[in-house]
Amino acid sequence: MIEKILAAVICHFATLLTGVRARWLGSLPDGRVRVYYANHRSHGDFALIWATLPKRIRERTRPVAGADYWLKGRLRTYLINRVLRGVLVDRQAGHTDQADKPTGDPIAAMSAALAAGESLILFPEGTRNLGDGLLPFKSGLFHLARTNPAVELIPVWIENLGRAMPKGSLIPLPLLCTLTFGPALTLQTSEDKAAFLARARQALLDLAPPAD
Amino acid sequence: MTPTDTLLILFGGIFAALAVASLIGGMLRWRLQAGQASGVVDNLNARIKAWWWMIGALALAFWGGKAGVIMLFAFISFQALREFISATHTRLGDHRALLWCFLFFLPLQYGLIAIDWYGLFSILIPVYAFLLLPISATLGADTTRFLERAAKVQWGLMICVYCISHVPALLTLEIPGFAGQNLQLIVFLVLTVQSSDVFQYVWGKLFGKHKLSPEISPSKTLEGLVGGVLTSTAVGAGLWWITPFNPWQAALVALTINMLGFFGGFVLSAIKRDRGLKDWGAMIEGHGGMLDRVDSISFSAPIFFHIVRYWWVP
Numbered sequence: 319m320i321e322k323i324l325a326a327v328i329c330h331f332a333t334l335l336t337g338v339r340a341r342w343l344g345s346l347p348d349g350r351v352r353v354y355y356a357n358h359r360s361h362g363d364f365a366l367i368w369a370t371l372p373k374r375i376r377e378r379t380r381p382v383a384g385a386d387y388w389l390k391g392r393l394r395t396y397l398i399n400r401v402l403r404g405v406l407v408d409r410q411a412g413h414t415d416q417a418d419k420p421t422g423d424p425i426a427a428m429s430a431a432l433a434a435g436e437s438l439i440l441f442p443e444g445t446r447n448l449g450d451g452l453l454p455f456k457s458g459l460f461h462l463a464r465t466n467p468a469v470e471l472i473p474v475w476i477e478n479l480g481r482a483m484p485k486g487s488l489i490p491l492p493l494l495c496t497l498t499f500g501p502a503l504t505l506q507t508s509e510d511k512a513a514f515l516a517r518a519r520q521a522l523l524d525l526a527p528p529a530d
Numbered sequence: 531m532t533p534t535d536t537l538l539i540l541f542g543g544i545f546a547a548l549a550v551a552s553l554i555g556g557m558l559r560w561r562l563q564a565g566q567a568s569g570v571v572d573n574l575n576a577r578i579k580a581w582w583w584m585i586g587a588l589a590l591a592f593w594g595g596k597a598g599v600i601m602l603f604a605f606i607s608f609q610a611l612r613e614f615i616s617a618t619h620t621r622l623g624d625h626r627a628l629l630w631c632f633l634f635f636l637p638l639q640y641g642l643i644a645i646d647w648y649g650l651f652s653i654l655i656p657v658y659a660f661l662l663l664p665i666s667a668t669l670g671a672d673t674t675r676f677l678e679r680a681a682k683v684q685w686g687l688m689i690c691v692y693c694i695s696h697v698p699a700l701l702t703l704e705i706p707g708f709a710g711q712n713l714q715l716i717v718f719l720v721l722t723v724q725s726s727d728v729f730q731y732v733w734g735k736l737f738g739k740h741k742l743s744p745e746i747s748p749s750k751t752l753e754g755l756v757g758g759v760l761t762s763t764a765v766g767a768g769l770w771w772i773t774p775f776n777p778w779q780a781a782l783v784a785l786t787i788n789m790l791g792f793f794g795g796f797v798l799s800a801i802k803r804d805r806g807l808k809d810w811g812a813m814i815e816g817h818g819g820m821l822d823r824v825d826s827i828s829f830s831a832p833i834f835f836h837i838v839r840y841w842w843v844p
Contacts, residue, residue: 337612339812448622484622491628492608494616494811528806529619 324401329369329376332362336482336495340370343525344501345472347372351437352470352502354379355459357452357522358441359480364402366479367439370497379437382428384409384445405431407458409444425461432466442518448485452523455515463505463514470502471518475525498525533711536772540717541589548585551578570735577728580823588720592713596701597644599716603698604640609820610828611636611690613810617802618682623670627663631687635659639695646702655692660684689798689828690821696831703835705774705842714772719834722766722784723791723826729765730758730792747799759788774842783837787830794829 332338340347354367364381371379385406388398398404407424428438440462443453463471475498482493503521505514531539555575562568591602615628635655642651664680700715734754742750766784770777798821802810811819 337811450621478616481620481622481625484625487625489629489633491615491625492612492632494612 321400325368325376328365328401332365332369335490335492336362336366336479338366338370338495338497340497340499342499345470345499347375347499349375349378350470351432351435352472353432353438353440353459353462353466354472354474354499355440355442355518355522356474356476357447357480357526358443358445359447359476360483360485361446362479362483363441363476364439366476366495366497367474375437378435379439380405380431381439382407382424382441405438424458425465428458428462429465432469442515446485447480450529452519452526455519457511457515459518460505460511460514467505470504472502473500473518473522473525474498475500475522477527500525533714536711537592537713537717540714540772541585541592544585544721548578548581551581577731581724584720584724584823588716596698599698599701599713600640600644603694604636606820606824607636607640607691607694608632609811609813610694610824611686613819613821614686614690615683617805617807617810618686620679620682621670621672621674623672624667624679624683626670627666627683630663630666631659631683631691635687636691639691640698643695643699643702648699648702651695651699655687659687663687693828693832694824696835697827699835700838703839703843705838706844708774708842711772715834715838718766718769718773718780719787719831720827721769722762723787723830725765726758726762726788726791727795727826728758729761730754733757733761743796746796746803750796750799755792759785759792762788774838783834786837787834790830790833791826794826797829798825 356363356367364383368376368379368381381402381404383398383402383404383406385408388394388404388406398406405427407427428440431438440459442455442459444456444458445453447453459471463469476495477498478493478495481491482495483490500521503518509517552575555571555578558571559568559575562571587602591598594601611631615631620628639651639654642648642654663683667676667680667683697716697719700719701712703712703715705712730750731754733756734749734751737753737757738751740752741748742752742755763781763784766788767777767781769784770780773780773783775783798810802808809818810821813819
């Protein structure tokens with residue numbers, strides 16, 4: 319119960335601070351199992367996607383988060399496990415220096431959530447981008463698409479949140495944020511990893527406002 | 531007639547006019563078949579609704595006196611600056627300068643009106659912000675498109691804060707024989723300039739043929755400009771009795787601020803087009819943002835302020 323209230327508080331606060339609005343171009347919010355993948359520049363990115371999804375969809379949508387960051391400290395652990403219901407993955411697969419680290423293969427953990435009928439939010443750059451534009455994608459998105467060929471991938475461009483609360487700044491700027499949801503993508507037969515990742519990355523970049 | 535009576539009559543008149551407009555808008559909507567879409571009628575009704583909000587907010591602010599008016603326009607500046615900076619590309623190195631804009635220069639500019647310090651009010655942003663903000667930005671140690679970024683921040687602050695703050699600053703002018711009636715100057719400015727927007731729209735829709743500049747604003751026509759500006763100049767002249775002007779002075783002042791207001795909308799359209807935007811925001815659903823509403827006020831308020839200050843304040 320308290321977790322649901324906290325989740326609602328996070329969404330309302332994010333909406334109030336950023337005046338966020340969602341533009342759905344080429345896809346519509348519905349209950350289908352999906353992977354929303356977005357550019358990542360701020361810790362608030364996930365909250366903002368959550369805040370723009372209708373409540374019934376939000377309750378069935380989980381973020382994919384780096385275990386190395388989120389399992390540091392009790393508050394973060396509580397937030398990611400109970401409130402945000404994150405699917406924790408090990409970003410440095412192979413390094414096993416964390417006692418509390420999630421077990422197994424990240425793709426298996428994500429696929430299990432999808433199989434349970436829940437959508438995912440994924441940041442395929444793998445880390446927060448401190449510059450402009452978009453970093454190269456990690457291969458996770460490709461492996462996820464190959465393992466779950468029926469699941470739609472929806473690109474989501476998050477505009478301005480990275481400027482409003484950049485890394486290392488204590489006070490956020492009251493900028494207005496816009497989320498643009500693009501048309502769904504699926505892995506095509508005979509599409510290799512590099513081609514697919516390039517196509518997915520371009521689909522996300524196409525939603526960004528013109529650079530100057 | 532006391533100043534309060536004048537204001538009551540003015541607002542009573544405006545609300546009555548709005549009620550008639552709403553009635554006509556409602557009837558036009560009703561005459562259309564249920565479910566039938568009409569862009570023009572819906573747009574008209576959205577505009578009338580925005581006017582209710584605008585006049586309602588103004589009436590509420592007037593009720594709060596000078597503090598109420600300062601707070602209303604400080605909020606308008608905040609929202610407009612928010613929209614401007616949100617649509618403008620800046621970099622991480624500008625973060626601190628932008629914080630200064632929102633948290634220091636904006637409140638201080640309006641605070642200076644409250645304490646009536648005209649000397650600093652008039653140079654705070656053109657001089658102090660102009661020099662201090664780029665200094666703050668250099669500390670971000672990022673030289674990429676530096677001049678362009680500094681210009682954008684300064685421009686946003688000028689348009690959204692400095693220019694708009696000249697509306698409440700009208701309350702600080704001491705005009706002989708006009709004591710206690712300065713709120714009427716705000717009514718004159720807002721009503722003249724905003725009605726110009728409406729009349730341009732109406733004239734453009736009815737008679738518009740020659741597009742002024744399709745690449746900047748596809749809806750603006752020569753017929754709309756001439757008809758709209760002349761009609762609202764007549765409105766301004768008709769309001770001479772609430773101002774320290776005589777009728778022909780009121781007409782000339784109204785003509786000046788209408789022209790400036792028109793080009794204010796034009797200039798900000800050019801910025802919008804360059805950024806690939808249709809509207810500055812979505813504050814009023816389907817009706818654009820704050821900056822779409824106040825672009826004409828922003829360009830006309832400082833000039834109106836200086837005209838009154840130069841010729842009517844001894």
